[in-house]
Amino acid sequence: MNDVQQSVGLRAEALLQILEVTRKLAAPFDLKSVLTEIGEAARSVLHAERATVWLYEPGLEALVLAGTPADRPVRARLEQGILGLTARTRAIVNVPDCRVDQRFDPAVDLDYDNDVRCMLSVPLVEQNSLVGVLQVVDSANGHFTADDERVATTLASQCVVFIQRERLTRTAVMAEKLDREIKLARDIQMSTLPSDMPTVPGYDMAAQFCPADDTGGDTFDLVTLDDQRLFILLGDASGHGIGPALSSTQMTGMLRVALRLGADLDAIFTHVNNQLVEDLPEEHFVTAFLGMLDPHRHEVTYHAAGQGPLLHFRAATGECEWREPTTFPMGYMRYPSLDPPASIVLEPGDVLGLISDGAYERENAAQVQFGTDGVERVVSLNHHRPMSELLTLLLEALHDFAGGVPQADDVTIVLLRRKAEASAATTVQRYFKRSYDSLEAVFQFIEDFLRVKSIDMNLREPVDFIVEELFTNMVKYNPGNEHDIALSLGCTAQVLTVRLTDFDVDPFDVTRGPAVDIDKPLQERQIGGLGLHLVRKMADTLRYEFADRRSTITFTMALG
Amino acid sequence: MFEIDRGAAGEVVLKGRLDAAHCEKALQFFDGVADPHVVDMTGLDYISSAGLGVLLKTQKRAMQSGRGLRLLNVNRHIHDILRYAGFDKIFDIVKAGD
Numbered sequence: 001m002n003d004v005q006q007s008v009g010l011r012a013e014a015l016l017q018i019l020e021v022t023r024k025l026a027a028p029f030d031l032k033s034v035l036t037e038i039g040e041a042a043r044s045v046l047h048a049e050r051a052t053v054w055l056y057e058p059g060l061e062a063l064v065l066a067g068t069p070a071d072r073p074v075r076a077r078l079e080q081g082i083l084g085l086t087a088r089t090r091a092i093v094n095v096p097d098c099r100v101d102q103r104f105d106p107a108v109d110l111d112y113d114n115d116v117r118c119m120l121s122v123p124l125v126e127q128n129s130l131v132g133v134l135q136v137v138d139s140a141n142g143h144f145t146a147d148d149e150r151v152a153t154t155l156a157s158q159c160v161v162f163i164q165r166e167r168l169t170r171t172a173v174m175a176e177k178l179d180r181e182i183k184l185a186r187d188i189q190m191s192t193l194p195s196d197m198p199t200v201p202g203y204d205m206a207a208q209f210c211p212a213d214d215t216g217g218d219t220f221d222l223v224t225l226d227d228q229r230l231f232i233l234l235g236d237a238s239g240h241g242i243g244p245a246l247s248s249t250q251m252t253g254m255l256r257v258a259l260r261l262g263a264d265l266d267a268i269f270t271h272v273n274n275q276l277v278e279d280l281p282e283e284h285f286v287t288a289f290l291g292m293l294d295p296h297r298h299e300v301t302y303h304a305a306g307q308g309p310l311l312h313f314r315a316a317t318g319e320c321e322w323r324e325p326t327t328f329p330m331g332y333m334r335y336p337s338l339d340p341p342a343s344i345v346l347e348p349g350d351v352l353g354l355i356s357d358g359a360y361e362r363e364n365a366a367q368v369q370f371g372t373d374g375v376e377r378v379v380s381l382n383h384h385r386p387m388s389e390l391l392t393l394l395l396e397a398l399h400d401f402a403g404g405v406p407q408a409d410d411v412t413i414v415l416l417r418r419k420a421e422a423s424a425a426t427t428v429q430r431y432f433k434r435s436y437d438s439l440e441a442v443f444q445f446i447e448d449f450l451r452v453k454s455i456d457m458n459l460r461e462p463v464d465f466i467v468e469e470l471f472t473n474m475v476k477y478n479p480g481n482e483h484d485i486a487l488s489l490g491c492t493a494q495v496l497t498v499r500l501t502d503f504d505v506d507p508f509d510v511t512r513g514p515a516v517d518i519d520k521p522l523q524e525r526q527i528g529g530l531g532l533h534l535v536r537k538m539a540d541t542l543r544y545e546f547a548d549r550r551s552t553i554t555f556t557m558a559l560g
Numbered sequence: 561m562f563e564i565d566r567g568a569a570g571e572v573v574l575k576g577r578l579d580a581a582h583c584e585k586a587l588q589f590f591d592g593v594a595d596p597h598v599v600d601m602t603g604l605d606y607i608s609s610a611g612l613g614v615l616l617k618t619q620k621r622a623m624q625s626g627r628g629l630r631l632l633n634v635n636r637h638i639h640d641i642l643r644y645a646g647f648d649k650i651f652d653i654v655k656a657g658d
Contacts, residue, residue, distance in 0.1 A: 436581040439579050468610075472610065523620065525650065534644050537644050
């Protein structure tokens, strides 16, 4: 005998049979085949008349007889018979004569023919947790020996491995099936999104849905109506998985039908909400922006049900305005009364940004959120670009910000920009290398803007002076910083607005600082501080803002 | 564009735009003039605060030899800046057209 045989003390013949069973079970089997094979092996190795496998059902605290139909299973409670005893104690039970053993229960202990004589009941256990029980009855030798117990125990441990392997495989297959179903739901969800951007005269738009790995509930829609109005939707159904994807897809469908029927915004909003109240499960809801752009009046009327913040970038001032939701999310309850829709009037160059919370709440490794600041940073610098470019820049900024932290939620962005008219108020912006050598290009940029806007050229020198002072301070005090400095110029009929933005810096408030005494005698004069003193004197207004390691200095000069 | 040179009468002639990128050049030139006095600013279109620093430094040196700088033909914009900086009290300034 070799060491293995020695250690377990198995008969060579039994060992060979067990190895044979192991070899057979190593092939991929369904559970039924595995259990049949185990029963047959036990019967054969132990020279028994019958052998059966019972599987433990933890939820029911019961054992179910393997091979019985799923709709009519044969079950045994854990307190019943030898079977239950084996399960409860997780110890082998060897009954030499069932007829005189009080513990024996013919109802469960394999007494099909009322003629059971001896029985070996072996627990199937893995890491102390019960998998089932193997019962073997009627040995050809009249009773089961200690040797049989050892063989049965060895066989049982092999059985457990295969039962568990089959279960794991089944779980994996189920997961794969679920994945396929989620992908299908995702495909359906994606197929409802507009494939092309509609054309609305005087407007530029872009939209994109970026799903997280799991199915989320974002959606958007852009539909042009016969009278050139544009219906705009951004929706986000609560939760993850197939449910929200279906909810948002259902909402899109309802909205399109309502639009076809010619319903107005209030009616659409009310009826779709009421339908969602009826259809959605408890605690499920959809945040949604439903808006209608009138391209002639340049007005977007909307209901924002729990959807916000909404971005309105104003080109004239270069400022981002954030709007709050107008009411609570859809699908909770019927709206007791409906306020008239809110409205945003888009001036030339203005941008309306509808962005799902997956973007604002995108986190980096330090668990800091991208936030409205992150959006503002990108939009305020790039609002004049085509919306498809701005969209790409936003998505890139999100990606860079997260720095490898996986996307936890869908991100959907809809951008709509009223095109700037050549003569109208606009803001232009350029980045300049952090160097004194950039000054020439900076001055040229300012000169070009003033010329194009027909602004009094007498403003050129003071504007140059202020910009140079602010720009060179940025160069001087952050020499190692690799970010370029942004300079934007905007104007209305009344005011010229100039803004410098410096990225990834410590705060330095240029509006403060010691006053400079300009009456001192020559030898006491210092040049330090004089520049900012002059800036404060020359600019009509001067504002300093610091957020997210970004310094923004804005000054204005009155025109005309 | 910025140029600095000596005129026929020994005056220092400034032309173009004296911004931060050209101050080093201006300061070196002034430092090379033993006794700077008249500065002709007829062709000077623009001066930044860094340019004011060059003038202030040169003025301190010039005053040590007894004569300060005399800034000639200063345009309106530059005159405004000199005034805001209180330089009208420590320089002899002649506005363009005066």
